[in-house]
Amino acid sequence: MPILENFENEYSSDHLQQLNEALQSGMFVQVRMMLNELPAADVAHFLESTPPKERDLLWRLINTEREGQVLQFLDDEIRNEYASNMDPAELAAATRDLDIDNQADILGDLPDRIVKEVLASMRVQDRHRIEHALGYPEDSAGGLMNTDVVTVRPLVTIEVVLRYLRMKKELPDNTDSIYVVDSEDKFIGAVKLSSLIISQPEQPVDDVLDKDIQPIPVSLPDDDVARLFERRDLISAPVIDENGKLLGRITIDDVVDVIIEDADHSLMSMAGLDENDDTFAPIVTSAKRRAIWLGINLITVMVAVAVIGVFEDTIKAVTALAILQPIVPSMGGIAGTQTLTLVIRGLSVGHISSINFRWLMLKELGVSVLNGLLWALVVGLSVYLFFSLTNEYSSSAPQLGITIAGAMIINLVVGATLGAVLPMIMTKMKIDPALSGGVVLTTVTDMVGFFSFLGLATLFFA
Amino acid sequence: MPILENFENEYSSDHLQQLNEALQSGMFVQVRMMLNELPAADVAHFLESTPPKERDLLWRLINTEREGQVLQFLDDEIRNEYASNMDPAELAAATRDLDIDNQADILGDLPDRIVKEVLASMRVQDRHRIEHALGYPEDSAGGLMNTDVVTVRPLVTIEVVLRYLRMKKELPDNTDSIYVVDSEDKFIGAVKLSSLIISQPEQPVDDVLDKDIQPIPVSLPDDDVARLFERRDLISAPVIDENGKLLGRITIDDVVDVIIEDADHSLMSMAGLDENDDTFAPIVTSAKRRAIWLGINLITVMVAVAVIGVFEDTIKAVTALAILQPIVPSMGGIAGTQTLTLVIRGLSVGHISSINFRWLMLKELGVSVLNGLLWALVVGLSVYLFFSLTNEYSSSAPQLGITIAGAMIINLVVGATLGAVLPMIMTKMKIDPALSGGVVLTTVTDMVGFFSFLGLATLFFA
Numbered sequence: 001m002p003i004l005e006n007f008e009n010e011y012s013s014d015h016l017q018q019l020n021e022a023l024q025s026g027m028f029v030q031v032r033m034m035l036n037e038l039p040a041a042d043v044a045h046f047l048e049s050t051p052p053k054e055r056d057l058l059w060r061l062i063n064t065e066r067e068g069q070v071l072q073f074l075d076d077e078i079r080n081e082y083a084s085n086m087d088p089a090e091l092a093a094a095t096r097d098l099d100i101d102n103q104a105d106i107l108g109d110l111p112d113r114i115v116k117e118v119l120a121s122m123r124v125q126d127r128h129r130i131e132h133a134l135g136y137p138e139d140s141a142g143g144l145m146n147t148d149v150v151t152v153r154p155l156v157t158i159e160v161v162l163r164y165l166r167m168k169k170e171l172p173d174n175t176d177s178i179y180v181v182d183s184e185d186k187f188i189g190a191v192k193l194s195s196l197i198i199s200q201p202e203q204p205v206d207d208v209l210d211k212d213i214q215p216i217p218v219s220l221p222d223d224d225v226a227r228l229f230e231r232r233d234l235i236s237a238p239v240i241d242e243n244g245k246l247l248g249r250i251t252i253d254d255v256v257d258v259i260i261e262d263a264d265h266s267l268m269s270m271a272g273l274d275e276n277d278d279t280f281a282p283i284v285t286s287a288k289r290r291a292i293w294l295g296i297n298l299i300t301v302m303v304a305v306a307v308i309g310v311f312e313d314t315i316k317a318v319t320a321l322a323i324l325q326p327i328v329p330s331m332g333g334i335a336g337t338q339t340l341t342l343v344i345r346g347l348s349v350g351h352i353s354s355i356n357f358r359w360l361m362l363k364e365l366g367v368s369v370l371n372g373l374l375w376a377l378v379v380g381l382s383v384y385l386f387f388s389l390t391n392e393y394s395s396s397a398p399q400l401g402i403t404i405a406g407a408m409i410i411n412l413v414v415g416a417t418l419g420a421v422l423p424m425i426m427t428k429m430k431i432d433p434a435l436s437g438g439v440v441l442t443t444v445t446d447m448v449g450f451f452s453f454l455g456l457a458t459l460f461f462a
Numbered sequence: 463m464p465i466l467e468n469f470e471n472e473y474s475s476d477h478l479q480q481l482n483e484a485l486q487s488g489m490f491v492q493v494r495m496m497l498n499e500l501p502a503a504d505v506a507h508f509l510e511s512t513p514p515k516e517r518d519l520l521w522r523l524i525n526t527e528r529e530g531q532v533l534q535f536l537d538d539e540i541r542n543e544y545a546s547n548m549d550p551a552e553l554a555a556a557t558r559d560l561d562i563d564n565q566a567d568i569l570g571d572l573p574d575r576i577v578k579e580v581l582a583s584m585r586v587q588d589r590h591r592i593e594h595a596l597g598y599p600e601d602s603a604g605g606l607m608n609t610d611v612v613t614v615r616p617l618v619t620i621e622v623v624l625r626y627l628r629m630k631k632e633l634p635d636n637t638d639s640i641y642v643v644d645s646e647d648k649f650i651g652a653v654k655l656s657s658l659i660i661s662q663p664e665q666p667v668d669d670v671l672d673k674d675i676q677p678i679p680v681s682l683p684d685d686d687v688a689r690l691f692e693r694r695d696l697i698s699a700p701v702i703d704e705n706g707k708l709l710g711r712i713t714i715d716d717v718v719d720v721i722i723e724d725a726d727h728s729l730m731s732m733a734g735l736d737e738n739d740d741t742f743a744p745i746v747t748s749a750k751r752r753a754i755w756l757g758i759n760l761i762t763v764m765v766a767v768a769v770i771g772v773f774e775d776t777i778k779a780v781t782a783l784a785i786l787q788p789i790v791p792s793m794g795g796i797a798g799t800q801t802l803t804l805v806i807r808g809l810s811v812g813h814i815s816s817i818n819f820r821w822l823m824l825k826e827l828g829v830s831v832l833n834g835l836l837w838a839l840v841v842g843l844s845v846y847l848f849f850s851l852t853n854e855y856s857s858s859a860p861q862l863g864i865t866i867a868g869a870m871i872i873n874l875v876v877g878a879t880l881g882a883v884l885p886m887i888m889t890k891m892k893i894d895p896a897l898s899g900g901v902v903l904t905t906v907t908d909m910v911g912f913f914s915f916l917g918l919a920t921l922f923f924a
Binding site: 275280294 | 479482503504510511512513535624627628631632633635637655656659660662692693694697714715718719722729733734735737742744745748749752753755756757759760763766767770771774777778781783784785786787791792797799800802803808811812813814817821822825828829832833836840841908
């Protein structure tokens, strides 16, 4: 019975739905069959989309020889859990056939003790390769690189190269180019497979080098690698050491993972979440993680509360202030967060640098002044009109309107300035602005919002 | 004089720095030279990173024949501005050599009037190709697809194919596979270039089909295409119509753009920003756009203010309530935003579906109950202890502690439930949860926060 009946199924989540139904109705034979027939990436996706208890059951139904394949596609947290519970010899066997960078990824996150055991149960040459790969930081070109490259010398003819490749019978996955190196393995250039095919067989490979392909230094950070692939529309690129020696190659599939992870990171960090956390983590695990963020937020609110406390007597005299007090901090927080998000994203895509930052800051300041004036007018007038119609506050309506208008301008300008400056300062201090920028910003806009509003009010009403 | 001296320059932003220095010091001859020597993607990036006035100057310095190349890499807003100001005939000429999907992208965003003029100044066959490409929605497989595919028949031998390719002299960019079709152009399969190279020349191509490459239906949404490329580690994939006829192919470089845009969209929408807006847009343009978001926020704060207004008398009686009132809404907003972000991201990567949503909602509820209890205890006790030490409120300290603790639990549970449910409902209603989810959520958590806190207080103190 074909499990994937046509391509529609292949692209919709129908087969995952089928898998889920089989699981729910306890048809484990069928579940096992599907788990071992579907592409490993889909199995990993299904595990990630399944609550912990069923997930453990599914994991046990996967054939041992497939476990390595599935592991490489799993999110960090889930992968670490399963990998560290495997027998080290079994883990070594399961990951043996993976690309070297994926093997290193899996092992790199495990406790040292386990890594040692896994390495001990590998063949000597595999061990050396892995140890070498583990020597590069995971977030550098070295950590993304594979060592399975096809190399030839510059003076051989294309015919010889083609014969050599035919003899190899198999090329590494995603091979779109072969590399030309000298006798000391120094990188000379790359030749696309398509060039090999369309060129005259008697030409030396040296004649058909692809000028667009430039080698990447092994220490280049992975987000720079990603930007480079993105801008140059690369499929693969050679990696070299500081002496120009060819070490391996990076392929687009690994770069796509970096791009997705970077993007996820900004989004999730802004809510104090970690992009590698399991969506279906157990309640207690998630509750503990979130508690920290709530605790940090509580501290920042307490600061705001302390600011309000200073003006207790003013509030006691004019209760309308208590009613109006959320407006100014909220608007300042929103304006600041907009600038903050814009700058964080501009920094991450590389649009913002020290060159144009001054222009951008002045622009954001200008935007906040314009919007400050606009909303000061709108809110100030509304407050004035509303309270002049009440019995209790009609005599203080002008002061209330002016107070909130003034505070609005102050807080919007502070929010925008801070939103622009914070990410720049934090990046320089190696603090992640996506994670802590928002908290710092809203703490300040809350404080300034309450202080300016209640402070101005105190001047009027004291 | 070589402008890019070594690869270090190529990968750092050094050459953009040089370009900027040349621009600042008015060395326009050198600027023009660099603009026309650097890769088009880098020139586009430089334009995007430059304030409007200098940007216009730079654009004028770019050679006419390069403008199309640069246009295709520019962000939508900037691209539309320059493209719509070009002479239609000039635009037609500048974009003639671009991939068909990129031509369609550029034209697709322009006003109909201009598109008509541009099409009118094209050669008939180019016009037909473009009109055909414009017929597919931009955000579908059809909109991403190129029509430059190399096809062969199933029974020809590899040797014949290789001879045919050599005759063509050039293959389309990023060709990693050629496609096998029958006499009616129906897709039969794909053969990787690497298979052609390593297989025996006398085999028919039919024997070396790549089983992993499955055709993509032309109407598949672009984010599904992206997920497929990501999970299958594809470099390119054939696109077919509903009858299985081969229409074109999608390459990874266009898919990477979709991935980046989707990710940017979530991040920017959460702050009410548009990922296609120009970071360096003029002050008034930006101020107008941001004003809308601030206006929406103002309305939501006003709702919260109205809720507080209901309890004016209670606040007048116990000023401590005015001081404490930001705590509960803030904590509920944070807890809700965490769940909201988690669910939005889970939906967008495809981890969350109707199958596992119930489990996830119960989990988020569990997390919020645990955190609600924890922080209710912490805040309730702190408030009790703090106020029992004051002269004025020592007698109401227990009630204040209990009030804030009860409101905290209520609001955290509401926040989490809403954070889980909102994105599901909005997605079903075709509303973008990344854009409006946060606003709706915090409006509700503010209302519920103030209402539960001040309402409970009224029960105690009235």
